[in-house]
Amino acid sequence: MDSRTGFEQDRDCVTSGHGQGLKLEPCFQTDSLLPSPRTPLIPQLLSHTVVGRNLDPTILFASSQAVALPHDYKCGACPGEVQALPSPRTRALAPVPCAGDGDQLSNQHPREQLCDQHLQAKRARVESIIQGMSLPPTSQAFDMSPEAAFRHEREKGGEMPQESKRKPRVPQQDVGAAGQVAPTGGSSHGKGCQQLKEQLCFLEQQLRWLQEKFYQVCDSEDAAQTQEDSEKEQPLPGEPEDRLNKDSATATSNSRKVPLRRSVLEVCGLEEAEGRGDTGGLPSALRVLSQALKHELAVVTPQVVDSVLKTVWPKADSHIQKHHHSLPMGPDARREYSAAGKCRKPLAKPSAMNASGSLGSPQAEVLLGASGKSLGSYAGSFSSKGVRKSSRVPSMGYSLGSATPVQHSQLLSQLLGYRKHSLWGSDSHESPSALERGCPEPLNLHWGTVKLRSSIVRQQQHHPLPLSPANMDSLALLPAGRDGHSELPAANDGAPFASTHMQEALTPGHLKKAKLMFFFTRYPSSTLLKTYFLDVQFSRCITSQLIKWFSNFREFYYIQVEKFARQALLEGVVDACTLQVSRDSELFRALNMHYNKGNDFEVPGRFLEVASLTLQEFFSAVRAGKDADPSWKKPIYKIISKLDSDIPEGFKAAGCSQELLHS
DNA sequence: ATTCTTCCTG
């Protein structure tokens, strides 16, 4: 049992790791999916930010606060201060001192006076956008757009255990004290958060710089547009130009050219262009901006990510190194994980574990690594002879995480089409002696393998669940880090989990799957079950129900075996060793009828061995009269509990349950 | 206190 304990501790590490992984997300990528105004900067810049010259600088850092704010403040250099801003009103009364450029926009009042209706309308639009983005999540609870779903998921993820240190979302007026960020963490985390804040600050400065360049570009347009209107709004002290660094002046001077304006407007998404349908080529200034933006992001983002990982999850550092430098994992790490994953298998098979270690596709390694937990996942099939056969789908195990529907079909056909492929099937000649030897077969080592939950888990067409809020909650509770894509939320199709239908209840398909799994494991831990019923939203109830199923399975199994053992005794069988369960046995038929009613699954030979041993044990015990002892079955249970084998990875396939049901 | 397991009952 200690092995399982270790395993579960390991799992805890995994989850906590993910939790920490999540922890960093709000600061960075994940925020792109949050209503925080911070991260969607670029989209905002490109689409909404530039509203004439009334570009609201607060859009970069602040939130709905900015809506009511006058333009006479500027505090973007230090996010902490921005977060600390209590409210617009307070802030207007007592402006927070800002490093260096506090008066940058202090001279916009005159220009505001000149705002015509059009500009005001645009401003209102921007404000509404900002406002919408700053809505508290509760107000978006029923926004079930993919993005909202994902955002919601992130929100829930933030509530995961040990997630209390999640950085509060900046825009929330009542919560947005920066001081809540760092102090909430432990000392190390606080330090890490401090680093993160600095990184963020840097990042934001970069972005602000770029935004100002944008400002320049668009300002030139406005200058041209409003030149006729009034001259007094032209060169304003404190204008972006004045704020710009010298090195950015080059691009600025280019972008100042009036001919750029239409293209700029179009790219900026200004409806100003609604009257002018002409589309010019991409202006060079924009190219410059684009490249600069990309470059800055490319430079800063990895640093930030690495820093975050290093800080929040020290182990990740080494993992990162591995990913970067050597995709094939070192055998040590793999062994470590394999050992940890051995769970309920006191009869260790160390040789097998080590032997299984050294394969893996780079993708798999990346995925596994990205999941924060590289396990010695191995997709090979096994035979009772102890000869590991290469799977027909060698990469099945690892590629499951990103399996396409086609792959899933292959999985299923392998699951069921045993007559041809005999994926897990027993070759007709298996040696029961292997069982007695403590089963040195190189059985699969998937115990505890962290399933790489695919972002593109196939839709389960047979039982599509209505996307009720409850279901979305289920989605939300998904440990996002587990999918290995937590670092790339935006790289997904935008609705990563929208296609994952988490079952909030166990279905007949799950029951059938569980029954088939019983052929491999009689005593699955809840942890194991969670890794094999990935389409189930586990709750305490679900878990116990699943466990109860296996308990019932065992009950039936032991009853049947005992019955046949007694029957054999009555029939005068002398040697227990002659009791072998074959596929022709009555016992097998009874069991197969129960667990594999359709007989559409080839019962693994290993199960026959286990059944044979169980039968012999019962036979011997009854013959020895041990059944007088009320707990005479306990030793048998103990023996059998050690004979679990690994469950083929195919059982993890999304939709497996449903397809099994319909097969 | 919680989880897991068995046993019993329906």
Add this chain to the structure above:
DNA sequence: CAGGAAGAAT
């Protein structure tokens, strides 16, 4: 199979 009780293990 589910529900519940009881005990063991953690």
